Amino acid sequence: MKKDACFDFNTPVERRDTASMKWDKYKDRDVIPLWVADMDFCSPPAVIETLQQRIAHGVFGYTLAPESLKTIVVEKLEADFGWSIQPEWLVWLPGLVTGFNVACRAVGQDNDDVMTAVPVYPHFLTAPGYSRRNLIKVPLQEKDNRWKFDFDRLEKEITPNTRLFLLCNPHNPVGRVFSRDELNTLAGICEKHDIIICSDEIHCELILDDDKIHIPTATLDAAIARRTITLMSPSKTFNLPGLGCAFAVISDEKLRRHFMKAMAGIVPHVNALGYAAAEAAYRDCADWQAELLKYLCGNRDTVMHAIADMPLLSMAALEATYLAWIDVRAAALPNPVRFFEDAGVGLQDGIEFGGPGFVRLNFGCRQSLLYTALGRMKTAMDNI
Numbered sequence: 001m002k003k004d005a006c007f008d009f010n011t012p013v014e015r016r017d018t019a020s021m022k023w024d025k026y027k028d029r030d031v032i033p034l035w036v037a038d039m040d041f042c043s044p045p046a047v048i049e050t051l052q053q054r055i056a057h058g059v060f061g062y063t064l065a066p067e068s069l070k071t072i073v074v075e076k077l078e079a080d081f082g083w084s085i086q087p088e089w090l091v092w093l094p095g096l097v098t099g100f101n102v103a104c105r106a107v108g109q110d111n112d113d114v115m116t117a118v119p120v121y122p123h124f125l126t127a128p129g130y131s132r133r134n135l136i137k138v139p140l141q142e143k144d145n146r147w148k149f150d151f152d153r154l155e156k157e158i159t160p161n162t163r164l165f166l167l168c169n170p171h172n173p174v175g176r177v178f179s180r181d182e183l184n185t186l187a188g189i190c191e192k193h194d195i196i197i198c199s200d201e202i203h204c205e206l207i208l209d210d211d212k213i214h215i216p217t218a219t220l221d222a223a224i225a226r227r228t229i230t231l232m233s234p235s236k237t238f239n240l241p242g243l244g245c246a247f248a249v250i251s252d253e254k255l256r257r258h259f260m261k262a263m264a265g266i267v268p269h270v271n272a273l274g275y276a277a278a279e280a281a282y283r284d285c286a287d288w289q290a291e292l293l294k295y296l297c298g299n300r301d302t303v304m305h306a307i308a309d310m311p312l313l314s315m316a317a318l319e320a321t322y323l324a325w326i327d328v329r330a331a332a333l334p335n336p337v338r339f340f341e342d343a344g345v346g347l348q349d350g351i352e353f354g355g356p357g358f359v360r361l362n363f364g365c366r367q368s369l370l371y372t373a374l375g376r377m378k379t380a381m382d383n384i
Contacts, residue, residue, distance in 0.1 A: 007288065009041050009295045010366050026346050032373040035348040037172070037323060039239045039364030041292070046284035047238060047277050054276040063272040065092045069279040073247065076282050080205075083219045091248040091259060092270050095241075096202050097123045099231040099248055100166055103198040104131035106229075106255075106262035108163030115157065116166040117149060119173055119325070119355030121200070124166045136162065137354055140174065145316050147174040147325075149182060155189050164196050167217060170203040170320035173353055173360045177212040177319045180220075187217065187224045196255065198229045202246075203321045205237040205289065208297050212319050218249065226252040229259060236321075237289060238281040239364075245274030296322050299363040299370055306374040310381045322364035325350075329357035331384060343380035345373045 015023040022036045042048070070087040077083040093099050104114055104127045114128040115136040128135040138154045140147045167186070169178045178186075190197050199217040207214055218225040233246035250256035303324045307313050312331040315324055326347075328336045336359050337349045350358030363370055 007045075007291055009292070010368065011042075012366060012369075013040055013042055015040060026341075031341055031344050031346045032369060032376070033346040034362045034365065034370075034373055035346050035360070037236065037362055037364075038241050039322065039362075040366065040369070041239055041364065043239045043277070044281065044285040044288040046288070047240070047280045050276050050280035050284075051273055054273060060272050062269060063275055065090070065270065066275055066279060069275055069282075072279060072282045077216075077249075081214065081216050081219060083216050085249055085251065089249050089251050089256065091250060091256065091263075093231075093246040093248060093263075094244040094268055094270050094274070096200060096231050096233050096235075096246045097127075098267055099229075099246060100124065100198050100200060101127045101130060102248075102259060102262045102267065103166075103196075103229050103231075104128050104133050104164060106258040107196045107198075108133065108161075111161070112164075113159050113162040114164045114166060115154070115162055115195070116168075117154070119350060119353035119358065120166075120168050121172045122352045124168065124200075125354055127166070133164075134161075142316055147171070147176050147316055149178075149186060151185055151189065154186075155193075158189075158193050158195070162193060162195055164198060165190050167197055167199045169199060169201060169217065170206065170214065172200075172203060172321055173323050173325040173350075173355070173358075174316065175318035175321050175323065175325060177207055177209070177214060180215050183215055183217055184220055187220050190227065191223060196227050196229065197224070198231065200231050202231065202233050202236050204232065206293070206296070206322065207320045208293065208300055209319045214320075218251065226255070229255065234278050234281040237292075238277075238285060240274075240277050240281065243271070243274040243277045245270045245278040295367075296364065299365075299367060300324070302367070302370060303361065303363050303374065306378065310378055312381060312384070313377075322362060324361040324363060325355075326359050326361060327357065328359055331381065340377060340380065344376045 022033045110132040113136050114133045116124045117140050118137045138157050141150045204214040218228040218230050230249040235241040307315050314327045333339045340347050347359040347361050
């Protein structure tokens with residue numbers, strides 16, 4: 001495929017019959033899949049070229065994180081967020097889901113409590129149980145067209161055994177970019193109660209609003225950095241989830257040692273192609289990323305206007321990610337996902353996020369497909 005074709009996000013990429021989790025869910029059905037969070041766009045040309053060169057080498061043995069990749073990550077975090085880290089703070093992972101499952105095992109003991117704010121990415125809700133921890137869910141509040149923490153309730157829900165807070169910022173699925181004041185308040189509560197923070201920041205490069213900036217939790221101050229496990233990956237921004245490369249940034253040596261001990265014998269190494277793709281993405285793909293963000297902003301606005309034109313549906317302002325969190329409660333649908341599947345659109349059920357009465361729509365797709373899907377949704381809603 002030519003380079004310019006990959007920058008043309010309107011160019012269809014056929015994903016049927018490629019063992020795609022997203023598309024095979026509705027194999028042989030006329031249902032547009034807008035559910036799981038991967039985009040339908042080709043990865044950046046520089047990533048594809050780098051992978052081709054790496055494959056041409058022909059040997060795919062056990063692979064260490066390249067020093068050049070570590071250097072790029074250190075330089076990128078400094079350039080993007082003013083965050084000065086050391087290479088030894090990096091712990092490489094085959095995915096972010098692995099990261100917060102490891103965090104649950106690394107912090108505290110069996111039967112301790114892990115807290116998070118819902119709705120949230122479904123794996124936040126399952127990781128504590130898999131790690132023999134108890135889950136405490138605190139609802140976010142929708143106020144003034146934005147989702148916010150209920151700090152009073154959050155602090156009241158903390159128990160003497162609460163050891164870990166799982167934070168998602170930018171937030172999946174509500175699309176918030178939490179402000180410095182919000183993060184400081186949350187971090188202050190965690191510091192007061194001696195709670196470690198595991199901060200999933202995988203969407204940090206997908207900020208859609210010009211007046212919003214991502215603030216890594218660990219940059220708030222040195223004390224907060226020492227109690228923070230930050231999880232990042234190029235997979236969402238550059239559409240590389242199938243290559244499995246992520247990393248944790250853990251400045252505190254003791255916490256990092258506990259994290260790595262929890263990984264031992266369970267977590268596999270990142271594969272050679274994952275490292276190569278990550279390095280190319282961070283080194284060579286800023287122009288592609290900028291064009292992607294423009295395209296996603298247009299898609300975000302299209303979704304918001306379309307939902308506003310469906311009286312029984314609504315959604316709060318969306319500041320980041322390519323995921324729309326849609327409130328369908330007013331429609332009183334017994335099974336919202338099945339309703340929209342019957343209309344030819346595959347969405348993800350809010351129940352999976354701890355948010356019944358909502359659906360999540362992935363608008364990381366070409367505009368023509370999005371228009372068709374939204375048209376189907378409107379027709380279905382008009383016929384209620």
